[in-house]
Amino acid sequence: MGRRSDHSRQELRDMIITEGHRQMTANGYASFSARKVAKRIGYSIGTIYNIFGTLDDLVLAINGRTLDLWREYLEARLDNLEQGRLQQAVEAYFEFAVLHRNAWNAVYDFHLPEHEEPPEDYVEKVVAIKNVVVEEIAAALPAGRREEAVSLSYSLLATVHGHCFFTLNGTFKILGETNPLNAAIARVEDSIAALKNDCRPSES
Amino acid sequence: MGRRSDHSRQELRDMIITEGHRQMTANGYASFSARKVAKRIGYSIGTIYNIFGTLDDLVLAINGRTLDLWREYLEARLDNLEQGRLQQAVEAYFEFAVLHRNAWNAVYDFHLPEHEEPPEDYVEKVVAIKNVVVEEIAAALPAGRREEAVSLSYSLLATVHGHCFFTLNGTFKILGETNPLNAAIARVEDSIAALKNDCRPSES
C-alpha cells in the first residue's frame, strides 16, 4: 500500500517511539517487544522494521526519548532557582530515575554490539544532559577554577549516577544505606570543597 | 532416567553454573540462553529447569559466580600489599570489570521482578565484596573516625561503580573523559580528605 493519508512518515516514526516509550515505562526492557508496539498503534510488525531497520535502533530511539524527558525534567527543576541549585540538580537526577525507573533502567540495560558507535543524535542527547550539569558545577566553583568544571563534571556525574544506580537496583538496600540521595550530595560537596581548599590542580 | 552415576546433583548444578558463566563471559547477557548451556554440557533443557526452576534463578547463580570471582580478584590484588592499598582496590575494581565486561554487565543488566528479594546467598556475596572495601576505607581513615567507615564505604563504592559503569558503557567516551580510573581515585581521596579535615560528622 501507499502512505495512509493521515500520517506522514515522520509522524508515524514519532507514534512508534511514543508508544514504545509508554510500554518501556510500563513493563520494562526485559519484556519489551516490537510486535506489541505494532499491535497497539494498529500497524503490522513489518512497518516497524521498515522504519527502524533493527530492534536496536528502535530501542535507541526510545531511550533517546527518555534522555530528552530527563533533561527537560532537570531544566524545569532548576528554572529560576536561586539557592541550592547543585543539590536540586542531584535530587532531580534521582527523582526522574525513580519516577521512570523502567525507562531509566532501559537506557543502561541496552548495549550496542561491540565496536558499534551510538548514532549522532543519541550522543547529542547525552551531551545535553551533561551540559546541564557542567553549568551547575561551574557555578559552584571558585571563579578562578572554572576551567576545571568540565572535567570535574564528568566525574561527579558518574558519582551521582553510581548512587542513583545502587538505589534503583537494590544494592543500597542490601548494604543498609538508607539515604543515598544525601550521600550523593555529600560526595559532590566533598569534591568541590577539595578543589576549593586545595591549590594543586585537581587530578583528572 | 535416574541420576547419572558420574554426577551428584550438586556437581551437576556446578557444571551448569560454570558453563553458563563461560557463555555469559563469551557472549553477554543479551544472547544468553539456557538451551545452549544444556546442549554444551550434554543435558536437555528440562534438566536445567528441574535444577534451577527459573531462568532468573540460573542467571542469579551465574552472576553470583561472577561476584565470587570479583571478590577473589580484589583480595588477590590486595594480598600482602603495604602501600597504596586503596588505589589498588579501585584499580582492581575497574580491571575486573574490563577483563570480564560481559559477565560484569550481566550482574547489572539483570533485574528481579518488582518486589522480589534476591536470594540470601546472593546477598552474602554482595556483602562480602562490600566488606573488602570497608576494610580499606577504614584503614585510610584517621583512627578516631573509623566508625564512619561503614557508611562512607557504601557511598564510595557507588562512586567507584559509577565511574566504572560509565567507562564500560561508553558514556565517558562520549563525554571525552580519558582517564576514568584516576578520576575515581581522586573522588575517593576527596571524600577521605573531607572527613580528615573536617570536624563535623560526615553526612550520610
Place this chain on the structure above:
DNA sequence: TGCAAAATTGATCACTGTTCAATAAAATAA
C-alpha cells in the same frame, strides 16, 4: 529379583526478532 523413588527427557506451547515476496494505496504521467 522387583519396586518405588529420583532424575532426565524432549515434544509442545506461546512467544520473540527478522526477512521479504506479495499487495495495496498514493503520486505522477499520459
Place this chain on the structure above:
DNA sequence: TTATTTTATTGAACAGTGATCAATTTTGCA
C-alpha cells in the same frame, strides 16, 4: 480520465527463545 510508477504496508515463514510436564529411564533399596 486512465495508465504507470513509486511508495508504503502487510503478514506468513523461519529460527530461535523460556517454560511445562507426561512419559521414560536409571538408580537405590527391600
